[in-house]
Amino acid sequence: MxxxxxxxxxxxxxxxxxxxxxxxxxxxxxxxxxxxxxxxxxxxxxxxxxxxxxxxxxxxxxxxxxxxxxxxxxxxxxxRTIDAEDLDALYELRLCIEREAAARVVREGRLADILDPLRALIEQMVALSAEKRLMHQIVVDLQFHRLIVETSGNQRFLAVFDKLASEIQACTALIERVFDEPGMIARNHYLIIEALETGDPEQARSAMDYHIGVARKAVVEHFRKLEAEGGA
Structure with missing residues (x-):
C-alpha cells in the first residue's frame, strides 16, 4: 500500500x-x-x-x-503567473504615474481636499496591520494610492491605475511578506503626506520615488533570488 x-x-x-x-x-x-x-x-x-x-x-x-x-x-x-521582470516593469510604470500624480496634487493646490481622508486611510492600514488582517490592509493601501492619483485630475493616470489595480494589490501583498517588520509599509505612508504638505512638487515626487522604490527593490530582488535558486 x-x-x-x-x-x-x-x-x-x-x-x-x-x-x-x-x-x-x-x-x-x-x-x-x-x-x-x-x-x-x-x-x-x-x-x-x-x-x-x-x-x-x-x-x-x-x-x-x-x-x-x-x-x-x-x-x-x-x-498567478508573475516573475521578477513583470514586477520590475509594473513598479516602473507605477513610479511614472504616481510620482507625477503626487506632484500634480501639490501643484494644483488639491491636497486640502484629501488630507484628512489620506490620514484616515493610514490609520486604518496601521490598525489592520496590528490585527494581522493583511488582505483588508491591501485594499486600504490601494485606496490610499488611488485617491492621490484620482485627485491629480489626470484621467489618463487614473485609467491606467485602475487597469493595474489587481497587480498593484498583488505587489502590496508581496511587500508585506518580504519585509521583516510587519506594518512598516503602512506607516511609511506618513512620509508621503509630509512631502505633500511641503507644497513642493519635487518633494512630492521624491517621497513617492522612495516609497515605491524601496518596495520595488525588496520585492524584485526577492523574486530574482527565488528564480535563481529554482532555475525558473
Whole structure:
C-alpha cells in the first residue's frame, strides 16, 4: 500500500480561518512553495490544515481580489503567473504615474481636499496591520494610492491605475511578506503626506520615488533570488 505524502501545510486551529489561510497561502507563494501556475486545490489544503473547504474557498477569493490567485471556470484557483521582470516593469510604470500624480496634487493646490481622508486611510492600514488582517490592509493601501492619483485630475493616470489595480494589490501583498517588520509599509505612508504638505512638487515626487522604490527593490530582488535558486 503506497504511503501518503507528507502534508504541505500543518493543521490549523480555529478563529478567523479564511484570513489565516490567506496568510499561509501568501507565504507559500512568496517563498516559492507554491509556484506560478500551480493549482490551489481546496480539498488538499483543507485536508492538510484540518479545516472544511469553505474557509479555504473564501481565502482563495481574498487572494484572487489581491491579485495573487486567478480562478478558472470549473477548475478552481491557480497561482498567478508573475516573475521578477513583470514586477520590475509594473513598479516602473507605477513610479511614472504616481510620482507625477503626487506632484500634480501639490501643484494644483488639491491636497486640502484629501488630507484628512489620506490620514484616515493610514490609520486604518496601521490598525489592520496590528490585527494581522493583511488582505483588508491591501485594499486600504490601494485606496490610499488611488485617491492621490484620482485627485491629480489626470484621467489618463487614473485609467491606467485602475487597469493595474489587481497587480498593484498583488505587489502590496508581496511587500508585506518580504519585509521583516510587519506594518512598516503602512506607516511609511506618513512620509508621503509630509512631502505633500511641503507644497513642493519635487518633494512630492521624491517621497513617492522612495516609497515605491524601496518596495520595488525588496520585492524584485526577492523574486530574482527565488528564480535563481529554482532555475525558473
Amino acid at each position: 503506497p504511503m501518503e505524502s507528507e502534508p504541505l501545510f500543518p493543521p490549523l486551529a480555529r478563529d478567523a480561518l479564511s484570513q489565516r489561510i490567506a496568510r499561509i497561502l501568501t507565504d507559500a507563494i512568496v517563498s516559492g512553495q507554491l509556484k506560478p501556475g500551480d493549482r490551489v486545490a481546496e480539498s488538499v489544503i483543507a485536508r492538510d490544515l484540518g479545516v472544511s473547504r469553505a474557509p479555504v474557498r473564501e481565502a482563495g477569493r481574498l487572494l484572487e481580489s489581491a491579485g495573487l490567485l486567478v480562478s478558472k471556470a470549473n477548475r478552481g484557483f491557480f497561482v
